[in-house]
Amino acid sequence: MILETQDSLSQVPIPPSFLRLDYTLKCGQVFRWENLNGGYVGFVNFSPVYVRQEVNGFSLLGNADRLSKVTSYFRLDDPLDDITRAWKDDRILSEAAKTFRGLRLIHQEAWSCLVGFVLSIMSNIPKIETGLGKLARHCGERVRFLGSLFYATPSPKALSSLREKTLRSFGIGFRAPYLKECAREVTRGFSLEELASLPYLEAKRALMELPGIGEKVADCILLHGLGHLEAFPVDVWMKRVLEHYYFKGEEKTERYLSEWGRNKFGPWAGYAELYLYTFGRWKLDPRSPFRGKR
DNA sequence: CTCCAGGAACGAC
DNA sequence: GTCGTTCCTGGA
Numbered sequence: 001m002i003l004e005t006q007d008s009l010s011q012v013p014i015p016p017s018f019l020r021l022d023y024t025l026k027c028g029q030v031f032r033w034e035n036l037n038g039g040y041v042g043f044v045n046f047s048p049v050y051v052r053q054e055v056n057g058f059s060l061l062g063n064a065d066r067l068s069k070v071t072s073y074f075r076l077d078d079p080l081d082d083i084t085r086a087w088k089d090d091r092i093l094s095e096a097a098k099t100f101r102g103l104r105l106i107h108q109e110a111w112s113c114l115v116g117f118v119l120s121i122m123s124n125i126p127k128i129e130t131g132l133g134k135l136a137r138h139c140g141e142r143v144r145f146l147g148s149l150f151y152a153t154p155s156p157k158a159l160s161s162l163r164e165k166t167l168r169s170f171g172i173g174f175r176a177p178y179l180k181e182c183a184r185e186v187t188r189g190f191s192l193e194e195l196a197s198l199p200y201l202e203a204k205r206a207l208m209e210l211p212g213i214g215e216k217v218a219d220c221i222l223l224h225g226l227g228h229l230e231a232f233p234v235d236v237w238m239k240r241v242l243e244h245y246y247f248k249g250e251e252k253t254e255r256y257l258s259e260w261g262r263n264k265f266g267p268w269a270g271y272a273e274l275y276l277y278t279f280g281r282w283k284l285d286p287r288s289p290f291r292g293k294r
Numbered sequence: 295c296t297c298c299a300g301g302a303a304c305g306a307c
Numbered sequence: 308g309t310c311g312t313t314c315c316t317g318g319a
Contacts, residue, residue, distance in 0.1 A: 028300065121301045127317065128300090173315025178302085214302050235300045253309095254301095281300090 010067065014057040019074055020102030021053045026289050027278045029106050029224050031116045031128045032136070032153070041145070043152050044073045045109050048145040061146070075105050083268045084275075092245045093272060096279035105274055106224060110192035112153040113225025117217045118178050125289065127171075134170040135159075159183035178212025185210055196226045203228060219258065229270040232261030238273065241280025 025033045025040055033042035039052025039059075049062035049070060060070060071077065087093035108116075115135075119128050136151035139158040143150050159167075160183035167176035186192065190210070195203040203226065207218040219233035234242070234254040242257050243249055252260075265272040281288040 122299065122314080123316085124300060124318095130317085168315080171316060174302090174313090175315080212302065216301060233300095237300055277300090285300095287299095 010060045011054070012057045012060055012067070012070075014076070017101045018080075019058060019076065019104055020100070021051055021058060022293075023100050023103040023278065023290070024074065024106060027103065027274070028125050028289065029220075029274070030108060031119075031125065031132055032112075034150075036146070041150060043112070043150075044069050046141075046152055048143050048150050050146060073107055075107050078105070078271075080104065080271075083271050086268075087272070092279070093275060096275040099282070100275060100278055103275060103278060105229070105270055107227055108225045110196070110221065110225040111156060111186065113221050114182060114192065114213075115153055115159075115179065117220040117224075118182060118212050119172055119175055120220070121175055121178075121212065121217065123175075124287075131170055131172045135167075135172070138166075138170065156183040156186035160187050175212065181211040182213070192221075192226070195222075196228075200228045200230055204231075215255065215258065223270045223273070230262055230267050232258050232265070232269045232273045234258045234261070234273075237281050237285060238277050241276055241284060244284065245276075245280065 021040060025042070030042070033040040036050065037052070039050055041048060041050050043049070044062070044066070047063045047066070047069070049060065049066060051061075051070070052059045060066060062070075084093075084097040087097055116128060116132060119131050123131075132153070133151075135154055139154045139162065140151035141155075143152065159179060162180065164176050164180060167180060172179065195206055198206070200222065203222060204215075204218050207213050207221060208215070213221070216233050216235050219231040222228035223231035223233060234257045239252070239254055239257060242261075243252060261273060262269045278290070282290045285291075
């Protein structure tokens with residue numbers, strides 16, 4: 001295995017609790033990292049990268065300029081300690097921060113993020129991963145890395161030129177026309193990247209013009225793909241978690257809870273959402289990705 | 295076999 | 308604005 005030739009395997013010395021790859025890559029914010037040789041292979045800004053947790057940090061293998069891009073991808077410059085320390089008076093968030101120490105928000109590239117979350121509509125992580133994998137193998141850019149072939153997320157142009165019938169053959173069902181139309185809009189000049197510099201609400205309104213993108217999916221793209229860290233996505237599980245821990249089981253609408261989260265947790269609300277979602281599901285949902293793994 | 299999931303769109307009120 | 312329905316598919 002190429003990994004045994006350690007010559008290009010960078011060691012990134014960071015505190016053990018600074019970044020936990022398993023929590024970060026498997027909690028449902030990204031869907032395309034594959035397990036390999038004790039680590040994970042995925043794409044960071046269109047380049048294949050291998051990362052592996054080590055006792056003191058993580059090791060890294062990939063193209064030139066990889067460290068700065070990986071640092072940005074895992075948001076290692078965000079003051080996670082300060083962010084979690086601000087939750088000290090919140091019993092639930094304090095426990096969440098302690099339980100999942102090292103969990104971080106990821107800053108994906110916007111288009112891949114959109115594709116993933118459009119496919120997430122009324123779906124689940126394994127199914128999203130399967131659909132994305134089939135899609136990528138069919139029309140994503142093929143890259144040889146570590147002696148194997150890997151496929152990037154298909155470009156907007158590649159997706160927009162597929163027939164709906166072909167798209168549906170990847171098992172994505174009613175999401176196929178959504179994806180195709182989003183791809184077409186982007187190839188026609190709809191700029192996702194420009195939304196990063198707009199105010200949160202304006203960027204959200206613009207995203208929701210696209211077919212298949214409602215409030216929840218928009219918030220996910222804003223948070224995970226466009227750097228709007230005040231976004232507070234509320235899906236069915238987040239709704240259950242918040243109602244259970246903060247509202248004595250009383251029913252609230254998704255819109256109410258999303259705004260409640262933004263107001264309560266401020267500019268870093270997205271981190272609060274990430275921790276509450278991951279921790280709350282681990283507590284309440286038998287199908288949490290981390291059931292039995294802690 | 296039946297049932298239901300990590301939503302959005304659309305029409306009816 | 309809010310409610311009820313429908314939408315593919317895979318796994319329980």
